[in-house]
Amino acid sequence: MTPDVHVTLKAVTRVYPAHSGHAAVQALGPIDFGLRRGEFVGVVGPSGCGKSTLLETVAGLAMPTTGTVTFEGAPVRHQVPDGVGVVFQEDATFPWLTVRDNVAFGLQRAGVDAAEITRRVDDAIAFMGLNAFRTAYPSQLSGGMRQRVCIARTLVLRPRLILLDEPFGALDQQTRLLMGEELLRLWRETGATVMLITHALDEAAMLSDRVAVMSSRPGRFISVLETHWPRERDSRIVSEPGFGLFTSRLWELIRDESRKALGIA
Amino acid sequence: MKHPALWRSAIAGGLVLALEVLCRTGVINAFTMIPPSKMLVALANMMRHADWFWADARYTFQNVAAAIVLSIVPGFLIGLVIHALPRLRRVLNPVLLSYYSVPTFVFYPLLIVIFGIGQLSLTIMGAMFGVVAMISSTLTAIDRIPRVYGKVARVMRINRWRTALRITLPAATPHLFTGVKLAVAYSVIGVIAGEFILATAGLGRRLSLSFNEFDNATMYGLILLIFIVVAIINGVLQRWEARIYRRWYRA
Numbered sequence: 001m002t003p004d005v006h007v008t009l010k011a012v013t014r015v016y017p018a019h020s021g022h023a024a025v026q027a028l029g030p031i032d033f034g035l036r037r038g039e040f041v042g043v044v045g046p047s048g049c050g051k052s053t054l055l056e057t058v059a060g061l062a063m064p065t066t067g068t069v070t071f072e073g074a075p076v077r078h079q080v081p082d083g084v085g086v087v088f089q090e091d092a093t094f095p096w097l098t099v100r101d102n103v104a105f106g107l108q109r110a111g112v113d114a115a116e117i118t119r120r121v122d123d124a125i126a127f128m129g130l131n132a133f134r135t136a137y138p139s140q141l142s143g144g145m146r147q148r149v150c151i152a153r154t155l156v157l158r159p160r161l162i163l164l165d166e167p168f169g170a171l172d173q174q175t176r177l178l179m180g181e182e183l184l185r186l187w188r189e190t191g192a193t194v195m196l197i198t199h200a201l202d203e204a205a206m207l208s209d210r211v212a213v214m215s216s217r218p219g220r221f222i223s224v225l226e227t228h229w230p231r232e233r234d235s236r237i238v239s240e241p242g243f244g245l246f247t248s249r250l251w252e253l254i255r256d257e258s259r260k261a262l263g264i265a
Numbered sequence: 266m267k268h269p270a271l272w273r274s275a276i277a278g279g280l281v282l283a284l285e286v287l288c289r290t291g292v293i294n295a296f297t298m299i300p301p302s303k304m305l306v307a308l309a310n311m312m313r314h315a316d317w318f319w320a321d322a323r324y325t326f327q328n329v330a331a332a333i334v335l336s337i338v339p340g341f342l343i344g345l346v347i348h349a350l351p352r353l354r355r356v357l358n359p360v361l362l363s364y365y366s367v368p369t370f371v372f373y374p375l376l377i378v379i380f381g382i383g384q385l386s387l388t389i390m391g392a393m394f395g396v397v398a399m400i401s402s403t404l405t406a407i408d409r410i411p412r413v414y415g416k417v418a419r420v421m422r423i424n425r426w427r428t429a430l431r432i433t434l435p436a437a438t439p440h441l442f443t444g445v446k447l448a449v450a451y452s453v454i455g456v457i458a459g460e461f462i463l464a465t466a467g468l469g470r471r472l473s474l475s476f477n478e479f480d481n482a483t484m485y486g487l488i489l490l491i492f493i494v495v496a497i498i499n500g501v502l503q504r505w506e507a508r509i510y511r512r513w514y515r516a
Contacts, residue, residue, distance in 0.1 A: 061420070085420065086420045094435070095514075139512065
């Protein structure tokens with residue numbers, strides 16, 4: 001294993017077996033890929049190409065049918081490895097808990113002592129700009145703020161690999177841009193490796209060091225493009241001339257695959 | 266309509282008043298029903314003077330409380346297990362759906378043979394009535410929990426037991442209220458009816474005795490008492506449920 005490779009996928013496929021008269025479906029792969037330690041990788045692809053399946057496979061939430069996933073040199077099998085955090089597209093806040101208790105939830109489970117929980121939770125809440133809402137319930141927050149609670153809940157566990165499955169999918173464009181900035185800040189300050197699944201090409205282009213483009217089902221990586229953005233970047237990068245060119249390049253790669261996915265190729 | 270609670274109270278009050286008038290004017294004859302005001306007086310007299318009252322009331326409400334607990338706790342746990350085993354659920358589904366079409370009371374003589382006449386038979390009778398409502402409600406409640414919570418539990422590497430306690434139970438709570446309310450109602454029915462048919466003590470037995478002796482004052486006083494107790498329990502559950510819904514869905 002190359003020292004700076006954090007996650008490795010080797011010939012990973014995922015096949016949903018035949019059932020109730022339906023034929024088996026190959027959802028993914030084969031995929032060979034390595035995530036470098038500390039980089040931000042975006043994954044884009046047509047609808048139904050297996051992006052979320054890929055994320056679940058990397059996380060250990062689903063097992064590959066063939067091939068292997070390794071995280072920090074150890075194979076990922078049947079359970080999410082320590083050091084991996086996942087933020088989902090759906091609202092995953094617990095409505096019966098306050099913001100503070102939502103954020104502390106995983107730490108309490110991990111048996112961290114009370115003083116340390118308070119310190120980490122306070123830091124995460126402050127980092128995500130939720131100080132004024134510590135005692136609020138999720139129903140009192142907007143969709144963007146709830147997603148920040150979910151990110152804070154992941155952050156307190158100090159993951160070395162953060163997987164994000166279209167975390168801003170339900171948000172409006174302005175909020176997405178601002179949440180993207182928060183995510184970049186988080187990535188820079190934690191030094192974590194980040195893999196972001198998204199259907200938004202501009203989001204992937206703005207946030208990522210590299211963008212992997214997937215084919216229509218079964219999802220494979222048809223191209224992996226380097227953005228060459230500086231590490232210190234924010235949403236203003238969208239006004240750079242290079243940004244438009246990069247996004248156009250992504251669209252060129254993905255257009256035919258999207259047509260195939262829609263059945264209009 | 267503004268102030269639905271006020272309207273509800275007004276309608277209930279109106280119905281009680283109408284019943285009072287119908288009984289007092291003889292439209293409903295005194296042999297069939299006594300006026301609500303007399304039911305209240307009869308209940309108050311029983312509470313103050315009847316030497317059997319508190320012992321029988323304690324007997325019945327102990328049985329009801331035990332039946333409610335035996336409906337709700339095992340009902341929830343059995344629901345959890347059935348939900349975790351989809352094949353078992355497919356097998357049991359027809360049984361759960363048709364359970365209340367079977368007259369459960371046919372098992373009461375069997376319970377008496379096995380456990381004797383007494384609190385255990387009555388409690389089991391009450392629980393047999395309530396437990397399936399709780400199982401069905403638990404299954405529906407868990408079905409309605411967002412799947413993402415299960416993924417969150419796995420990402421946080423929380424074991425199944427802790428997930429059930431810390432995530433599944435609270436997430437299912439608002440949807441479990443239907444089962445809890447039904448379990449309470451069915452437990453009361455099971456216990457009172459069991460006592461009515463065959464028991465050595467209890468308000469159901471007193472009901473049966475007063476019915477056979479044409480003692481309308483005692484019979485309606487007891488019916489009123491049972492009605493008031495069940496209404497209070499349901500009122501408390503309703504308020505609790507409404508509070509949770511407000512907190513969860515106020516947006």
